[in-house]
Amino acid sequence: MSQLPRLISILTLLKSKRLITGNEMAGKFGVSLRTIYRDIRKLEQAGVPIITEEGKGYSIMDGYTVSPVQFKEEEVNALITAEKIVANTKDAGLISNFANALVKIKSTFRSNLQSKSELLESKMHVFATKNKTIQSDALADMQLAMTNFSMVQMDYKKLDAQQTTARKIEPAAIYCYDEKWIVIAWCHLRKDYRTFRMDRIKKYQVLTEKFKDRGFDLREYFSSCPDENMRF
Amino acid sequence: MSQLPRLISILTLLKSKRLITGNEMAGKFGVSLRTIYRDIRKLEQAGVPIITEEGKGYSIMDGYTVSPVQFKEEEVNALITAEKIVANTKDAGLISNFANALVKIKSTFRSNLQSKSELLESKMHVFATKNKTIQSDALADMQLAMTNFSMVQMDYKKLDAQQTTARKIEPAAIYCYDEKWIVIAWCHLRKDYRTFRMDRIKKYQVLTEKFKDRGFDLREYFSSCPDENMRF
DNA sequence: CAACCCCTGACATAATCTGTCATGACAATC
DNA sequence: GATTGTCATGACAGATTATGTCAGGGGTTG
Structure with missing residues (x-):
């Protein structure tokens, strides 16, 4: 270079x-x-x-800007490809938010790259690896709660349970395994960390109540995980 | 000076x-x-x-000096999430180009969104759905060839073949099925459209020689596909 | 104290820049 | 058609700058 x-x-x-x-x-x-x-x-x-x-x-220095970003053609193509990949994921909010972001990004493409990106879009498809069912809509709100240290009140239904339990949690980390979004959170009911599948969250509300960072370390958590596929 | x-x-x-x-x-x-x-x-x-x-x-160019687009926090989070998802795909060029595009996009974030996006990044992980092996590096070049109507010369190895065959192709469409990138192209050897898995392309070169758009229609192609999972 | 980071000068070698010259193309005007 | 003004590129010799290595120095944090 x-x-x-x-x-x-x-x-x-x-x-x-x-x-x-x-x-x-x-x-x-x-x-x-x-x-x-x-x-x-x-x-x-x-x-x-x-x-x-x-x-x-x-x-x-904050706010310093010289000129708008310019993307290379390969980068534009990668963005279009990513859009197709994300469209096959299982969280409605993620799909929608990413698409909205892409609309804004696309508005910055120069006109020759714009027509090429549209051409690529028409000539590409990503098939779903499994059944294409939206499983939840909670990812975006859970992410926002986590990075803004907001507690979440939710009704959660375990696989083998008949009823939901009310939980008040502090989201600490989020991971995706086997196409399922899972939040690791401090649970006020259990007074410990617990994992929750987002597709089993039946109703939730991000609270205005804030929590303090408990210093949860995602890498450390998974470094002692028995399932080798879940090591970093 | x-x-x-x-x-x-x-x-x-x-x-x-x-x-x-x-x-x-x-x-x-x-x-x-x-x-x-x-x-x-x-x-x-x-x-x-x-x-x-x-x-x-x-x-x-007019508009070159306009201020960059602004993203909502959810959109930023979706971009970060997409980066993690794309990082698990199987084409090295796609991963790299998308990451480079994301660096440019991140450079436009306001600083409070920047610290939140870095926090989210540290608290999120996407595990690979299958073994995490890079299978090819051809996707970006094949995309460029397709949208710029450039022919490609390649050595291709079928699954059951001992030898590679030399092929000269005109890429017409690209799709991803079961995490494998496949190009549909007009093949000069066979004088017809053929599909080629990119991980079986052993050596390739994008030529300066151009081809004419043959009007290939991806939707039409898949509308008559026997495998229902591969219908649009 | 160790670890991590930033900093500068000197030097030999490699890489790039520069001006000049030549050639070619396009648009507007006479 | 000829002329003028503009942009464009390659080749080449000489000038200038960039680069990595090495040496030496400083501050902050745990």
């Missing part, structure tokens, strides 16, 4: 992450750390407001 | 004038006209949509 594309990529990367190290960039672009330092200097000299956090990495 | 500042100045100048000639810029920056032509090429390659008016000069 030559210099100008690399400088632009560094700028994009800085805008896409809160903090990034020189080593990470050097690895990503296949150059030496010394070259990254030089690039950073060069961007600064060109007026880019890069912030250095001692011992941590680089970030960029 | 060295290169990077000059490129930035050219970009600034283009944004501030309706039309500007190469000679005018050469005079302004004290470089040759040939260098300006090179700079323009370089900016174009970097994604800047420069418009050439024959015999008149250069301008920049």
Whole structure:
């Protein structure tokens, strides 16, 4: 990769992450750390407001923007392909939200890429791997609850249970296994972490009541999982 | 004046004038006209949509300076989720191109959405539905060939065959079934449409030779498919 | 203290840039 | 048709810049 594309990529990367190290960039672009330092200097000299956090990495001043992003044709095609893949997943909210995001993204395509993306869309299809049944609609709300530390009140129905139980939970992590979305949460009823399949959540409400981060670590949780397929 | 500042100045100048000639810029920056032509090429390659008016000069695409789209939090979460889902697919190019596109998209997030998206990323995981083996790397190139009407020369190995056969094809459609990417193409060897699994393409090259659209209709093709799971 | 991060200068080598020259195309005007 | 003004590209020699390696230095955090 030559210099100008690399400088632009560094700028994009800085805008896409809160903090990034020189080593990470050097690895990503296949150059030496010394070259990254030089690039950073060069961007600064060109007026880019890069912030250095001692011992941590680089970030960029909030709100700094030079020009809109431009996608390569392969990237556009990957977005279209992803849309078809996501359309086959089992959460209605995910499908809808992703499609809405894509509409916005597509509006930024240059006109020649726009016609090509429409052509690709008409010539591609992704078949469902299993029966195509929407199983839940809870993923988006559960994600929002998790990243905003909002408690959730829900009625949950276990597989072998006749009745639902009322649960008040603090969502800590979400994973997908065998096409089923599962939330790991601190359960107020059980006073411990429990897993809940989202398709078994019968009714739920995201509360305004907040919870404190209990420091749940997803990697650690799965590192001791007996099922090897569920190790990271 | 060295290169990077000059490129930035050219970009600034283009944004501030309706039309500007190469000679005018050469005079302004004290470089040759040939260098300006090179700079323009370089900016174009970097994604800047420069418009050439024959015999008149250069301008920049209208709308280039509009502010980027804004996403809702749910849409951001859907993008992050999609990234995890796509990371489990079986084409290396797709995974990589989608990730690159996502970096660019993430660079447009406002900083509070950025920290939330990073939090979600750390608390989510999608397990592979089957063994996580990369099967091919051909999808992106095949997509490009298809939308740009470029022929492809490839060595293809059928399941029961000992040898590969050389094929020259015109890609007409692409679909994914049971996590396998398949291209439907007009095959010059067979003088008819054939399907090819991309993981069985052993070596390929996108040619500069172009083909004419034969009007292949994907919906029609699958409407008469005996396998009901493969109907639209 | 160790680990992690950022920082700069010097140097040899590699890579890229630059101006000049030549050639070609297109549009507008006379 | 000829002329003018513009954009466009390749080739080449010489100039300039970029790069990786090595050495040395600093700050922050647990």
